Amino acid sequence: MNEPLTNGAEGRELIAFRVGQQEFCVNIMAVREIRGWTAATALPQAPRYICGVINLRGAVLPIVDFAVRLGLPGSAPTARHVIIVTQIHNQQVGLLVDAVSDILTLNDNAIQPTPDVASDLVKAFVRGLLPVDGRMISLISLDHILPADERQAA
């Protein structure tokens, strides 16, 4: 169900990005490209965390405001914001984040479990925590970023 956490015995690469004061990272294999913010077309009846859709070389790409998706306060996107285009199963989804901060190479045993105190929303997306140079970076699983099975409920 989840994307595999490892793609080998050791040494996986992650892209780290910043949203507000927090840092997150995703498996680099899931990232297709990183591009600047362009105005999105709002979708009616979309959840609050869907900024809308943009044109990605002819394909319609939904943009998820990552901060809002995690229940953090969102901010109006500016030209400084970044869209991380990710591949989730057979769909492409753009994540709106503040900035891309780092590319990390880590061993799996560096990943620590998410503490049980975290909120449901956090638990749904955070697969583990990484201590890097005194910073804490949350490892994100992208599986449930889009409201995939809410067709009926929409």
Place this chain on the structure above:
Amino acid sequence: MDPMAAIRDTFFQECEEQLSELESGLMRMEGGETDQETVNAVFRAVHSVKGGAGAFGLEDLVRFAHVFETALDQVRAGKLDASANAVRLLLRASDALADLVRCARDGATPDEAQTTSLAAALKALTNGGPTDDGHAEDDEDDGLGDLTFLPLPVAVEAETTRPTGWIIKFRPLADLYGNANEAALLLREVSGLGPVSVTVDTSSLPDFADLDPEGAYLKWTITLQSDCDEQAIRSAFEFVEDDCELLISRASDQADEASLPQPGVDEGGAGSAETIRSPVPIMAANATASSDIPTDADVLAMIRKAQQSVSQPDHDQPAARSRQGAPPAVDGTSSKSDGGSAVGATIRVDLDRVDRLIDLVGELVINEAMLTQRVMEAGLARASGVAAALDELEHLTREIQDSVMAIRAQPVRSVFQRMPRLVREVAAMTGKQVRLLTDGEGTEVDKTVIERIADPLTHMIRNAIDHGLEPTDARLAAGKPEEGVVKLTALHRSGRIVIEVADDGAGINRERVKAKAIERGLIAPEAQLSDEETDNLIFLPGFSTASTVSDISGRGVGMDVVRRSVQSLGGRISIASRPGAGSTFTLSLPLTLAVLDGMVVSVAGHTLIVPLSAIIETLQPQAANVHTLGTDVRVVAMRGRYIPLVDVSMALGYRDAPLEADKSVALLVEGEGGIRAVLIVDAIQGQRQVVIKSLEANYRAVPGIAAATVMGDGRVALILDVDAIVSVTRTEILRGDALRAEPFLLQAS
């Protein structure tokens, strides 16, 4: 995929074509068209299947096809009368043959009993005909086209004056290639003048070891069927004149010469005779050949010899050409008789390639729009000839797009042809007598649409026979003919394809439908429904009127599923029913899933596209004509009628407060089933053709939105789902929540 499997796949693909050819031929025979052409077509189809099956060692298939073919041969020879009964048996045999083909393809076990009994019935039909052995000999003749068969085309040729044509002999010299010319391009150039058949002579090709990579070894003989003058042909070779040996002669001259000797001599003789006549010796090797043929009688012998041994390639070449159908006059008919159905030249192309092309053209259209917009913004358009050039570009882009879309367009015939069998089977199961009439099989629609209407259509036809038509005794009691009629029609209507399935049954029993709907809790008991609304209840999920669940239709999923699959294609389905006279299901689908003509409108700062096909007129509503009904429902008085008004910005949740009617622009639209509504928007920006982009591909379906597109500025714009928006008004205004078919739309407003 290994090559053998690929060939096998091709064989099965071709089988499908042959089988549908077979079935449509038999249907024509059933309709009384027992002319030679039809019977031949049917025979050829079975014969081709048999031949292919033999090559793949599919014994069961070959055996059955052989019996079938024998029967058809009898019909062809006029020894067997194509009576209604006989044709019916042949139709069943064609179903069985199709089953066998599919079994062979999927590796399944065929229904032995059915095959055997049908084979027996076919044999019984043909008894008294020639034995199997005698027939097998015929087959060999067909396959080999050996010498005894050869004189035939020539005899025809000698009698008919053939249309003017040219024989071009073309032998490039090494310099031609050295000057960077390409023989293939020249041949293509010639083919532009008219239908050609080209034969290459590779006889001077040395062994690989001796081959000079920059040498020239090939020569071509081109038979051109065209009444152009010699100059036109010469001009094709204009640039290589000095680098090749070129001989152009009238084809009819040859025919004359060929008829001089005894009629048995074929074009091989003509070809050689011409070599003697030719002013330039174009083929060095033929110099010896010309001395070989002093008398006409020798020619025949020589050709025989040439055909038997490959050691005389010069002779073999023209002989081979004549065998493969060089005389153009004969060509037309002969290719038809060995090739089967296809009259026009066709190629098989991988669908992915076509789709890639369509995507690219879509990009081109967007780019063209972007370019136009940029030029307008830069203020260049009026100042120069740019506007005219852009117009030209737009025209061209559109044309390219249309042509590319046309590649995907196919007649609905391929789906319609599956239906007769379905009807036979369902009729047999229900014990009803059914006649299927089809009309408009040639109506073209995008391949994706065709593929995806097959299932809903199957369901609708089953439904029409099982539920629509009454049992035979009830029909007789109602004074109707014993045989029920199901009519399947396809036609183009205002940029969409409309498919109708009509039966002449009892029509919908509205009392029962309503009772059922109340019983299932689908509508409130006190709901007041119009006849049309009652009829459309059958599309609700979980609705089934059949009191017994049969194998054929009804498990309570039927029409609901049909409607959903039709809607997923951007199509609509509705039913019209007259008690005692039958019901008609109408399916309306977009012709293509790739482009649409739309009106660009702005709604609360958003740009939306409204499909042009839905818009009847645009108007400026006057405040005096807008009336409020109940709490928040508005209607517009138009030419004496009150039409519900929908504020698009509210329906899509863009605004909280309704737009003042007189500050807006109104579009009178017509949704499915002729339901009209007035949509109000902030402004109309213009009209354009847009490329449909799926929202579902990366996201999901959005209520009220049919799809998305990319505008000239590179931004995404949404395409309004007019039917969904219109039905909001309908369910809300007229029925409250009585019809809960689309619950999410109620939330939407």
